[in-house]
Amino acid sequence: MKAAPRLVKPTLDHEPVIKVEGLIKDYIIPAPPTRRGLTSSLRAVFATRKAIRRALEGISFTVPSGQVLGFIGPNGAGKTTTIKLLTGILTPTAGTVRLLGFDPQRDRYRYTYHIGLVFGQRSLLWYDIPVIESLRLYADIYEIDRAALKRRLDWFSELLGIGEFLHVPVRKLSLGQRMRAEIAASLLHDPEVLFLDEPTLGLDAVAKERVRDFLRQVNREQGTTIILTTHDMTDIEALSDRVLIIDHGRLIYDGAVEPLKRLDDVRVIQAELATGADVAAVAASLGDLREYLAEPGSLTERGTAEPGTAEPGTAESGTGPPRLVLRVPRDRSVEAVGRLMAVADLADLSVQPPRLDAVIRRVYERGVGAG
Ligand SMILES: Nc1ncnc2c1ncn2[C@@H]1O[C@H](COP(=O)(O)OP(=O)(O)O)[C@@H](O)[C@H]1O
Ligand SMILES: [Mg+2]
Structure with a gap:
């Protein structure tokens, strides 16, 4: 038609x-109460004190x-x-x-x-x-x-x-x-x-x-x-x-x-290994895919990352299930999944695009085009 x-x-x-x-847009909001508790909350409702939140x-x-x-x-x-x-x-x-x-x-x-x-x-x-x-x-x-x-x-x-x-x-x-x-x-x-x-x-x-x-x-x-x-x-x-x-x-x-x-052209692979698995050994057997191991605590991961682990992208048992996180170029994600399945005993596996906040952070860090 x-x-x-x-x-x-x-x-x-x-x-x-x-x-x-x-x-520019400012929202006028009640000033946050200075003390906790019911009376101060009540006071806040009737408060004449205002604060400005600049939204744009x-x-x-x-x-x-x-x-x-x-x-x-x-x-x-x-x-x-x-x-x-x-x-x-x-x-x-x-x-x-x-x-x-x-x-x-x-x-x-x-x-x-x-x-x-x-x-x-x-x-x-x-x-x-x-x-x-x-x-x-x-x-x-x-x-x-x-x-x-x-x-x-x-x-x-x-x-x-x-x-x-x-x-x-x-x-x-x-x-x-x-x-x-x-x-x-x-x-x-x-x-x-x-x-x-x-x-x-x-x-x-x-x-x-x-x-x-x-x-x-x-x-x-x-x-x-x-x-x-x-x-x-x-x-x-x-x-x-x-x-x-x-x-x-x-x-x-x-x-x-x-x-x-292009900036977004990675896949975040999270692998949870079977209990007792040797994370370092698995990481070592990833060969050249090792360079894609994500930094612990990185925003590029989905879900929570474990901060403070020694090996990038890994978590030893004791801080939760042993895990590996990889950020791989999209055209290597299938290969990476295959390799993980071949070298490790997996309890769980997910493959996701990076989170939006990760993409935005990369825009901040590098500008577009460098990624
Ligand atoms: N009516 C409102 N009064 C006070 N603050 C507001 C109001 N609407 C939005 N904001 C604040 O302005 C900012 C931008 O909000 P908004 O435009 O809704 O964002 P988005 O749609 O991107 O989620 C936020 O910090 C939000 O809390
Ligand atoms: Mg909105």
């Missing part, structure tokens, strides 16, 4: 769709029309805050946001017609009524006529499969179904820019893939600019033309996905 026709024609091709300059330290970027831009970063980095500032939900402490020439705060009413918004944590849909009723309400709000609504619904049914549960109340939907319905609601009025805050959070692999496929299609067929936040490097790899890494309210990377993927 052909893409549904646009309801609103963007005319600002010559300008970036989004322009952010020196964006002054970030700047522009987004050209039709780009898929992924924000990635650890919890508390400032991703949601950024989305809220871009969509006019929050007011900046300092700095400016222009989106399609609008000031999201001042022009909030007109602006709403041009953007779509999906918050993983907050619903556009009414909980107790069938999905179709929520969509009809939005169609009324956005003044979408019945014929146009039908075209949109056909399109969403085909690509998102929402036809199956249009008449089911939201509270009875699975998380994956709800997210598909949310995305349909956010795109009903065919906005030029779509914001999604953690759209794949909590979804299983199949549901994630479905959401990603659909977003790719929306971007390709309708030219919709997409800004999404995620914890999940796989979302970024599958979707983004460009990635911004945000950490402690600062942008620490702005660029293509490809160099990050």
Whole structure:
């Protein structure tokens, strides 16, 4: 089926769709109580003393029309805050946001017609009524006529499969179904820019893939600019033309996905050896794979590392089960697993991509390109 026709024609091709300059956001929070205990907690509730938490330290970027831009970063980095500032939900402490020439705060009413918004944590849909009723309400709000609504619904049914549960109340939907319905609601009025805050959070692999496929299609067929936040490097790899890494309210990377993927091109192999195994002997028989033994306590490992062990990447019995941790280039991970299985008696084995915080730390340490 052909893409549904646009309801609103963007005319600002010559300008970036989004322009952010020196964006700072402070949250005012109650000052932490000076003493522990109930009375001081109570005092804190009524306290006039306030503290400032700076969530964004002054970030700047522009987004050209039709780009898929992924924000990635650890919890508390400032991703949601950024989305809220871009969509006019929050007011900046300092700095400016222009989106399609609008000031999201001042022009909030007109602006709403041009953007779509999906918050993983907050619903556009009414909980107790069938999905179709929520969509009809939005169609009324956005003044979408019945014929146009039908075209949109056909399109969403085909690509998102929402036809199956249009008449089911939201509270009875699975998380994956709800997210598909949310995305349909956010795109009903065919906005030029779509914001999604953690759209794949909590979804299983199949549901994630479905959401990603659909977003790719929306971007390709309708030219919709997409800004999404995620914890999940796989979302970024599958979707983004460009990635911004945000950490402690600062942008620490702005660029293509490809160099990050190279930086991320290792696998973390954790091997738990059978009780009483001789870790040093196993390590010695790894040959040239020995150089990939991870440092103890390293963030590059999944799970907890044992600090203070003598041999890198190993843990002697007495500090838990004997373990070996290897960070190997991805193209040698199969070989490394084979070697481990041949030389050691294994109790458990896992192979994982590095954690996001490890990738971010490497961006700090080396910049991108050196990895
Ligand atoms: N309403 C709020 N009041 C006070 N502090 C907040 C509020 N919302 C977020 N923060 C703080 O701002 C920082 C950034 O949060 P957030 O934008 O939610 O990060 P992310 O979405 O990347 O996890 C965090 O330190 C968080 O605790
Ligand atoms: Mg968030």
